[in-house]
Amino acid sequence: MKTDFHLTWLVARRELVDQLRDWRILMPMVVLILFFPFLMNFTAFQVVNFTNQYGGDLVADQIVPLLLMVVGFFPVTVSLIVALEAFVGEKERGTIEPLLSSPLGDSHIYVGKLLAGTLVPLTASYVSMGLYLIGLVWQSMPFPPLDVLIQMFLLTAVQAMLMVSLAIVISTQSTTVKAANLLASFIVLPVAFLLQAESSLIFWGKNDVLWLAIVGIMVITGLIVRLGLSHFQRESLLGREIDLLNLKWVLLTLWTYYSGSEQAPAFVKKIWLMIRPGDGEKLSAGQVLKAGLADLRGWYAGEVFSTLKRMTASIWIYVILGLLVSVAAYYYTLDLLDPAKFLPAEREKLLEEAAKFVISDKPLPEITFSFVFFNNLRVELIMFFLGIFTFGVAAVLIFIINFGVIGAAMAVTQLLGFSPLTIFMAGVFPHGVFELPSVLLVGVASLYMGVRMVTPSSRDSISEVFLQTLADWFKIAFGLAFPLLFIAALVEVYITPILLYNFLP
């Protein structure tokens, strides 16, 4: 352990010394550290004085920590170039090979560079923030409370770690420094959005949510580090020379993982033969249909169900999680709307609000099949897209919310005087038996994507693993989840209302 840290630190220290000897890194950093806090102090002073003239003390209170965060953010952005160069820069200069041929482990090299990439910008940020705070005292401006200070310093640290860890992943996967720098926009833009969201939270005074954001960013950063380390391959660092986008390879690989074969399905060839028979016998539509069904059967047996089998553990986790959340939401809602806690009028109003939440306020004719199907499809696609960026974590959250809503809805119906079991059996179960497994499967496939991405793979590159998991997601979605959603929408629109009308008073 001690030796491991010594070797990691050895790599980090060399990088740090190298950075501090490079005036091209040092000069902008020094200028930023000295100039930016001064500028932000000036801005804070002007804004606070201006808002105070009109009694906007609240705005003044929030602008000071907001600018503190901005002061900390800029040095990180500028010094991102160091992290982006960490591997690909060494590769271009030819210094990486002696390092890769040495007995240093992957983690020594990777974590060493991560450490070096984080320490310089973070130190620069903290010095900047310190100068800004000194400026506040100097100008007799309102000083942020201790908890806000800790929050801002922590937020800066997790943001720096997030950006650097992303930059290091890009650096290991890029073929040239130029390509790595171009890819940096994939870091700066999302983090800029994150910063905007954090700014809103600061302005609204939602400090509790900001703590959650810090924890969330830490989790995502941890997963990104794990992703980078899992796919750190000495071979691909030296072997990858061409960075042309090979769309043909991407599509062919995706198709091969999706269908289990490089070839087009047999029925496609048969359709072709049906249209243009050539010298052979002309095929009938029946023969083509038969071939299509045989293809589909083969695909389900060979691809969809085997993929599903690989996800068994994740499915169980989801089922248990879903049940626990439903039950918890049910009891939480019952407790929240406990009659003993409210005056009758208050409670009635609250239940009315809750009922609106449970029962759609749309007139029934508007709840069409396409409305239900596309609404649910949208949710599953959101689970997929957010899942990609959060290693499946967002998909789990959306799934939990769905099950939580069911639990809460059952509690509200009970409080409204209906039997939750009847409501569940008549109003949820008929379409839920298709819809809930569909949401569950999409969530499982999204989580599985994230898990596979952060699982070490000595043979496959990061892009291959991504394409494999993407193909798995498509198999589950097109093979099971979307058809289930289709059936669920039909049932929800044409059967559930009839059952509800018949079973409810």
Place this chain on the structure above:
Amino acid sequence: MIESEDLTKHFDNFKAVEGLTLKVKPGEVLALLGQNGAGKTTTVRMLTSILRPTRGWARVNNYDVVEKPSQVRASVGVLTEMHGLYTRMTALEYLDFFGQIYRLDEARRQKRIHELLEYFGLAEDAKRRSGEYSKGMRQKLALARALIHEPPVLLLDEPTSAMDPESAQLVRQEIARLKSSQRSIIICTHNLVEAEMLADKIAVIYHGRILLQGTLEELRWQLLGKPEYEVRLAGKWKLNGLEHFEGLRVTQTTETGFRYEVDNPQLTNPRLLQSIIQQNAPVVSVEQVSRSLEQVYLKAMSLVAKGEL
């Protein structure tokens, strides 16, 4: 010891190395010759556990390159194609950095650093940043890095490139010393004279495949045929009775001598010399015609071009 069998590396459809079988014993130097892109660097990278073989196996210092990568890397000293120096570090810092990576204790590290800097004539410039060094000095520093941990196996890519003749001589002497101390050494080089001087065995690699492998003498026999001898006389002289020597075939005659091949030089050459002297011919020299590695290599390449090898 370096051993490999059927060592193969494919990058997608490109066959970089195909079925490479090698054996370099302790105290042996193998020169790996081949054109640019022949697969020499890929071979070295597989032997340092950087690239994973597509097929076959290799063992370095008795460690499998796939199973025991860190032990392999600890056993090997590598001089890469590019010197790979951190140009903002001084020679002292650089060697100290790698000495620590190879887990040498402080005392041993300092001893090795000073020995190597002294040997390669870099001691006076040890506190200068390597970015200020000449090409030759950089090459020497890179070589010092490869030797810092006194590895039992050395993989050297163009060890004397960019060096002046004195420095190149120094490096060759060091390689010879390492060889005598039972190291297994592979040299990848285009310098055929150097390969001839240092190597016990030669392997010619072409498009990822080993075309030829053996001692220089074996390769000469294989490609250039029997050795040729040349008799030179002080003037014009008519020699009689050459046709009576069994297994002797005159390949070339000049006014002052001739060249010949012979099946059994140990038996025939003394008799031939005796016969020439008996005829009172003024012999200036009798020697084997030199056949350099360059001739062997070029012959191999010409045979490849004709599709005969």
